[in-house]
Amino acid sequence: MKRLCTICARSGSKGVINKNIRELAGKPLLAYSILQARASQLFDAIAVSSDCDKFLRLANHWGAEYLIKRPDFLATDEAPKIPVIQHCLKSVEEVSKMNFDVIVDLDVTSPLRYISDIKEVIDLLETKQVSNVITGTPARRSPYFNLVEINGQGGVQLSKPLSKPIFRRQDAPKSYDMNASIYAWKKExxxxxxxxxxxxxxxxxxPAERSVDIDSELDFQFVELLMKKRGDYDGSNIL
Known part of the structure; x- marks a missing residue:
């Protein structure tokens, strides 16, 4: 069974300029996902998709094996991610002459994952014989208890009210935030x-401490602090 790791690194970030290559704890953010994929020894190929030649050169420096130039229509703010991964898969298969069975995408902006997280996601996908696996963390707000919406009349209501009201968050059904860390699919x-x-x-x-998705200056500072605290900056020594 052949596995492809994809890492998608668009250049046009609006919230934090060039965040995918911004230095974090001594390395560009993009480098962490590449290093994790290499250290895991789980993949037959590691590919970085980007619309920017500078990003691709950097990816090559840190060990990406396949550098996929993304077409402009897949590099807009509105472009969804799945077509980007599909394009990357097709391009790598054409160039490498390999056919992959499993595709795992590591999100650049979630560098706190461990190697063990990647391995467990792949194990779930392959042993349970499911279509795909996504990652998440216990939600800080519950749609059944303290996550609200403004309704059509301008009032406030629970996002997902239950037929029988609850008065403690612990009594609400479990909810999870997608943490944009790892996505794994069967190719078909x-x-x-x-x-x-x-x-x-x-x-x-x-856990929450491995689920921070960098989207702001504060996120950068928080992630760097957590990296320094755990003493392993890219998770490659935590198997």
């Missing part, structure tokens, strides 16, 4: 997908 599912949600999609649960 990915090439036909427009969504990450299928009838048999499984969730791999990660």
């Amino acid at each position: 599912v990915l090439i036909q997908s427009q969504t990450v949600f299928h009838e048999d999609t499984l969730l791999y649960i990660m």
Whole structure:
């Protein structure tokens, strides 16, 4: 069974300029996912997809084996991620002459994952024989208890009220935040997908301290602090 790791690194970040290559704890953010994929020894190929030649050169420096130039229509703010991964898969298969069975995408902006997280996600996918696996962390707000919406009349209501009200968050059904860390698919599912949600999609649960998705200056500072605290900057020594 052949596995491809994809890492998608668009250059046009608006919230934090060039965040995918911004230095974090001594390395560009992009480097962490590449190093984790290499250290895991789980993949037959590691590919980085980007619209920017500078990003691709950097990816090559840190060990990516396949550098996929993304077409402009897949590099806009509105472009969904799944077509980007599909394009990357197709391009790598054409160049490498390999056919992959499993595709695992590591999100650049979630560098706190461990190697063991990647391994467990792949094990779930391959042993349970499901379409795909996504990752998440226990939600800080519950749609059944303290996550609210403004309704059509301007009032406030619970996002997902229960037929019988609850008065403690602990009594609410468990909810999870997708943490944008790891996505794994069987190839035959990915090439036909427009969504990450299928009838048999499984969730791999990660703790909050490995689930920070960098989207702001504060996130950068927080992630760097956590990296320094655990003493392993890219998770490659935590198997």
